[in-house]
Amino acid sequence: MGIANLQYQEDSAYEQPISNAPKVLLTDNIEVTPQHFFKYHHTLDSVRELLADIEFETSYRLVASEHNGLLRMQVAMLSSDNYQSGNKKLLFGRSWPIEVNLPTSELLQTALLALYVAREHEIRERFTLSVDGAVTTPLNNHQDFPLIVKVPHLLSRNANPLTKASVERILEKVRFLDQAFILENYIEVDDEKVLISLALSSRDDELPEFKSTSVHLVCSVQDENAFYYDLMEGLLKISKQYIAENFKFRGIARFSKSHCVVSLAQINRNVRDPSKLAMCELSSKQAAQLNYEVDATRMPNGCEQLMVNFIEENGEIDIANRHLYPF
Numbered sequence: 589m590g591i592a593n594l595q596y597q598e599d600s601a602y603e604q605p606i607s608n609a610p611k612v613l614l615t616d617n618i619e620v621t622p623q624h625f626f627k628y629h630h631t632l633d634s635v636r637e638l639l640a641d642i643e644f645e646t647s648y649r650l651v652a653s654e655h656n657g658l659l660r661m662q663v664a665m666l667s668s669d670n671y672q673s674g675n676k677k678l679l680f681g682r683s684w685p686i687e688v689n690l691p692t693s694e695l696l697q698t699a700l701l702a703l704y705v706a707r708e709h710e711i712r713e714r715f716t717l718s719v720d721g722a723v724t725t726p727l728n729n730h731q732d733f734p735l736i737v738k739v740p741h742l743l744s745r746n747a748n749p750l751t752k753a754s755v756e757r758i759l760e761k762v763r764f765l766d767q768a769f770i771l772e773n774y775i776e777v778d779d780e781k782v783l784i785s786l787a788l789s790s791r792d793d794e795l796p797e798f799k800s801t802s803v804h805l806v807c808s809v810q811d812e813n814a815f816y817y818d819l820m821e822g823l824l825k826i827s828k829q830y831i832a833e834n835f836k837f838r839g840i841a842r843f844s845k846s847h848c849v850v851s852l853a854q855i856n857r858n859v860r861d862p863s864k865l866a867m868c869e870l871s872s873k874q875a876a877q878l879n880y881e882v883d884a885t886r887m888p889n890g891c892e893q894l895m896v897n898f899i900e901e902n903g904e905i906d907i908a909n910r911h912l913y914p915f
Contacts (some may be wrong), residue, residue, distance in 0.1 A: 601629075601634070602628060602629055602630050602631065602634035602692070603626045603627070603628050603629075603691075603692055604626065604627050605621045605625055605626050605627075606625055606626070606627055609621050609625040609626070610622075610625060610865040612858055612859050612865060613858075614855065614858055614859075620859065622859035622860070622865075623691050623692070623693055623859075624691075626691070627689075628688070628689050628690060628691055628692065629688055629689065630659065630686060630687075630688050630689075630690060630692075630695065631659075631688070632652060632653070632654045632659060635652040635659055635661065635686055635695065636652045638692065638695060638696065638837075639651070639652055639661070639699060641837055641838050642696070642699060642835070642836065642837050643834075643835075643836040643837075643839070644703060644831075644834060644835055644836070645796075645834070647665060647666045647667070647794065648663060648664070648665055648703065648706070649663070649664045649665075650662075650663060650664075650699050650702065650703075651663075651664050652686070658685060659685070659686035659687075659688065660683045660684065660685060660686065661683070661684045661685075661686055661698060661699060661702060662680050662681055662682070662683050662684065662702070663680070663681035663702050663703060663705075663706040664678065664679070664680055664681075665678075665679045665680070665681070665706060665710075666678060666679075667679050667710060667794060668794065681702060681705060681706035681709065682702075682705065684698055684701075684702050686698065687885070689882055689885065696837055696842070699835075700831070700832075700835050700842075700843065703831050703835060704828060704831060707795075707827050707828075707831060708729075708824055708827070709729050710794070710795065711795070711820075711823055711824060711827055712725070712727050712728045712729055712820070713725050713728045713729075714764055714765050714792075714795070715727055715728075715762070715763075715764050715819075715820060715823065716762070716763045716764070716766075717761055717762055717763075717816075718761040718762075718763075719761070723763075726816075727816070727817075727820050745813060747810065747811045747813070748811070748812045748813070749809055749810060749811070749812065750782065750807060750808065750809045750810070750811065750812040750814070750815055751809075751812075752771075752774045754812045754815075755771060755774060755784060755812075755815065756771060758812070758815060758816070759771060759786075762816075762819070764788060764790070764798070764823065765788075765790040765791075765792040765795060765798060766790075766792075767788060767789060767790050767791075769786040769787070769788055769803070769819075770786065770787040770788075771784070771785075771786060772785040772786060772787050772802065773785035776809075777806070779809070780808060780809060780810070781806055781807065781808060781809065782806075782807050782808075782809050783804070783805070783806055783807075784804075784805045784806075784807055784815075785802055785803070785804050785805075786802065786803040786804075786805070786819075786822075787801075787802055788800075788801050788802070788803060789801075795827070796830075797826055797827055797829075797830035798823075798826065798827075801826060803819065803822040803823065803826065804822065805818045805819065805821075805822050806818075829845070832844060832845070833845070833846075883909060884913070887913050892913075895913065
């Protein structure tokens with residue numbers, strides 16, 4: 589059987605290996621060029637081509653656009669309005685910039701991050717707390733930050749200890765996806781920590797990871813207010829893992845926990861081990877030049893003096909890559 593070069597394809601115009609790029613044998617018959625020896629030049633077409641190969645829920649779609657020569661990525665969602673009952677709306681998440689020289693792997697990670705953030709936004713708006721006869725969403729992303737800065741005294745509170753009774757009292761007022769949590773376990777670990785298990789059963793099709801699940805929390809007994817935040821973090825953890833298992837690129841869930849960590853470590857070692865790369869002097873110089881060209885584009889325009897001040901504020905330290913930046 590011949591050696592298969594899996595990474596470089598002639599028709600991938602947006603990624604090309606540099607001249608004299610080294611190749612690495614992952615196995616006896618699989619040869620690859622590591623991604624850090626590629627030049628990348630993404631266009632709107634290439635970004636759209638890559639996003640089209642991503643699989644997730646049908647109610648979510650990753651879309652790319654271009655404005656004034658800058659590439660952007662957004663999540664489009666068909667979602668119910670969290671504050672009004674009725675039909676679903678077409679909603680868009682925040683816009684993520686895409687650098688033209690961004691490695692393809694990092695571009696796909698940006699897509700994953702965009703889904704994380706979009707999903708988190710929805711989850712925070714579905715978490716409600718009944719206060720003074722009204723149903724509120726205290727941990728949503730639309731709180732007025734500048735207003736809070738002006739009135740921090742309104743957020744002061746007493747640090748009441750967390751007990752089983754206080755957890756039960758809180759759960760009477762809290763809902764997620766219009767459903768109540770059921771306290772399954774309250775186990776004191778030591779004088780500082782308690783293990784809390786909550787059951788949740790939802791009929792919401794838009795967030796299927798919560799149809800029948802348990803939330804496991806390790807909470808401090810010092811402050812019952814922290815329980816609200818611990819509960820939100822527990823919900824976000826469940827959602828994040830759901831996305832990781834169901835976000836697929838060309839059929840593979842890159843961030844799934846089903847992948848062997850030792851095998852990932854071995855791949856990483858193989859593509860970066862100098863003895864395996866066997867780089868000649870010319871390819872070493874070309875790789876160094878490539879890194880210089882990419883790193884030199886990272887600093888935002890007009891921030892030269894800000895960066896000078898930033899470095900000076902951190903004391904007398906040597907900046908190893910100081911030569912890359914024009915200040």
